[in-house]
Amino acid sequence: MTSLDTRTPLAAKTIANYGRPLWRRWLLSRESAVIVAVILVWVVASGVVPYFGTTTTLGFLLLDATPILMIALPMTFVIITGEIDLSVASTLGLSSVMLGVLTKGGVPIELAMIVCLVVGLLAGAVNGFLVTVVGLPSLAVTIGTLALFRGIAVGLLGTTAITTFPPFWQNLAQARFGLTGIPVVMVLVVVLIVIFALVLHFTPFGRGLFALGLSKDTAAFSGVKVNRAKFIAFLLTGLIAALAGIYWTLRYGSARGDNATGLELSVIAAVLLLGGVSIFGGKGAMHGVVAGVLLLGVLQSALRLANVSSDAINIIIGALLIVSVLSPRILAWARRLRPSVARQRK
Amino acid sequence: MLFQTSSKRSVTRALSLTAAAITLALVATGCAASTGGSSTSGPSGAKNYKIAFLPKQLGNAYFDTSDKGGAAAIKEFNGTYSEVGPATAAANAQVSYINTLTQQQVGAIVLSANDPTALGSALTQARAAGVKIVTYDADTDAKYRDIFVNQATAEGIAKIEVDLITKEIGDKGDIAILSATANAANQNAWIELMKKDLAANHPNVKLVDVVYGNDDDQTSFDKTAALLQTYPNLKGIISPTTVGVAAAARYLSTSSFKGKVALTGLGTPNQMRDYVNNGTVTAFALWNPADLGYLASYAAKALIDGTITGKEGDSFKAGKLGTFKVGANGTVLLGAPYTFDKSNIAKFNF
């Protein structure tokens, strides 16, 4: 759990934190609060909402959360480096359309999947190239590629939707492990989570991402290859978004140009607001992100089962996002009155 | 703020976050508590008349009207009516709602599908759990549902649209279509049939373009403007969607094309009243959405009762609408579309 020392750039605070035992530091982190919230909402909902505490609910919940969960992993990398990628949902849609077009054209689905992943890598490379080599702000670049990739996806398919895929793969996308309700696809998701968490927190590359999110120059002088690291982060985002696109297509059995429109906002909300990753970069942890996505999923599922209307659900989620952003800030604001902290701000 | 000492800062933060989460959990609980009780009601052994309407999206006047009709029917046979749905018309959002309704063990789901196949596996699971599936307004593939309550045959809709427009333009000249979304199965089917009808029976009428307003007021409005400029010789527009025809009428009524370019389509009387009265639109067609919802409710009841199973030839009673027969492919037909014009529009309010 050495990861937590990067949560704040304030040296004094870091030292103060190290003055406590490891378990206390871990328990008091924002990530733990989100994890506690997930468990709490789950327990309360199981007790109060009819049909919530069933394996079926668990299964649907995980199936619904899978695309967001997958994309949130590389998105965390990108945001920790201080960049952002708004084009992920469009890459997902493009990958979905490619899978449809290729399988319809007689390409074996396994080969089509590989092509989709390559398309995802290419999409990520376009973003990465424009951000690192040309030196453009990622917000502007990915607003552009959000429109571009979605436009290509919609343009390729037009009015048609492709709906015939091999039943084996379609069934796999929603198969469960016996009666546990846990979808088979979670194996893939868990493997991805473990890999991304290990890379982020326990490899020089991952530590480098934090370093360059905190200060690009300092990171460069410390031997971090800034542009290469950012480029890889964008590549990974494209790749995983394409993977999520394949999953999406198979789960819903439908390749359409408008698949997953607007999903980028859900991903970013989960990562940034609930997951505790800082939009300024340099701060965040993988277990927080995973817990953030799950909190979103559990709340949505519980509220739906409780017959809360979709509009009210959106408002509740929106309120949760704002509260989760503001609560530490309001405290920080109060603390700003203290001279020692005020000096360190910015 | 009370907490000032540095040792308490992190504690405070963790506490505040936990408090936030608890508050939200309580909100969820509160909402749940108010609705949770009703789901266990109903004597055992009685038929499960819990019927849930799942329109393409909430906040759409058309579905509002049809679902009210459905609610009225359910009240007649003492069932429990509910309406759930996504905020935007996306297929995957409907999947989540189908799953939820399956878990809540409703008796039947009355559904207007956003995608003919994407809902398939969710619907299959629902039926495996004993839930009857009635589609209305927009169908899924036949294998995923028990009954489709069809507002009017596709042929009937295509024919009345073509008849109205060709009559207004004197059976010759260029026309265009302003449709809903590019993937809308209904509209695409109607457009195909319109094309055939035009080619076969109206050789002097040429369909020059089909554009998509995405059932969005602004987009439909701007597409109408673009159509009129792209094709200066345009004589008429068909817009087989309630949003599109209203937006097109609004554009025409304020442009120099008013009265020169004919417009017809599927619209609701309330949205079209002004444009019919000021002469922008001569006539338009629609079925009665309230009757559609009403009939769908009775079809759901008949399925729950076991009166019908969805096979051809079954028949059931639908309250004030009389007796209906199940046709080929498990389809029940509401009737022929109704034409609204200046002489009768004042009589309708929906």
Place this chain on the structure above:
Amino acid sequence: MSLTSTKRPPTNAVARLTGQFFRSRETGILAALVIVIAVTTIVNPTFLFSTDGFRDLLLTPSILILIAVGQAMVIITRNVDLSVGSVVGLTAYLAGRLFIDVPGIPIIAVFLIAVAAGALLGLVNGLLVAYGKVPALVITLGTLYAYRGINVLWTGSNRINSSDMPQAFLGLGTQTSLFIPSLTIIALVVVFAAGWYLRNRRGGRELYAIGSDPAAAELYGLNVTRRILVAFVLSGALAGLAGILFAARYGTTNSQTGTGLELQAVGAAVIGGVAIFGGSGTVYGAAIGAVLLLTINRALPILGIQDFWQQAVVGALIIGAIVLDRVLALRLFRKLISERQVSHD
């Protein structure tokens, strides 16, 4: 920024003005717009030379221009306002409701109330950003959901139809005086007022200073909080104005009105040369960007490009514009460096 002072002033005013015109970023985007209009008109003369064609050319972008101007002012301070689409939706519905619930209400009163409501929503954004010290992207993403949620709760499945609003009000959305639509006149007045304020007034210059380097601006003693607040209030007020004009132009509003406008507004500003990291760009650029974006949308079908590809073209355009900006900025930087070396010799 002190580098610019080493530039030698051209000899006379005319040369200076023409020089400025050809160097300015807005010229390129204006040229692109002229080319699009020219090519489309050659393919189909009614695009420009018909009463409706000319009117729509001016009318269609007017609402987006208002939002893009507000967005530009916020982006110049190194912030962003993603909630504008939801603000447009709320104020458009508010305007419709006022006409229904308060029979005989003067149109001007509805305008003032809608603009004030927009300003209030903008103020909420500004307060959260300025005092909450939370990045604008995050806050306005939150208020995008929150404002839309309020709108949906309030509106439900209601829809305000044109028959609910007075004819005089609806006329504003389409009528023209001297061939220029009223909406366009409103948009132009806003553009020039905002342009003048940003260029000539202390408050306007301070927005640039804050966007160039917030820390330096604060050290220099500028009231950063107040300026950012003003930028968000203006953006909200303009979105409110756009909302009521939306009701007038389209004659109908429901709970989804204005969805997705935020990306168009940011796109227009970026195409028009407003740097996303603040400190540079003009509202004129943003306004021309808005016109170009919507004119291309209308031109593509006339040029025979299918509907479905429009979004791809818009995306390519945004990327093209920011790459161009980068290239121009690099060239200017090199030029300034070499000028400095010359002057040091």
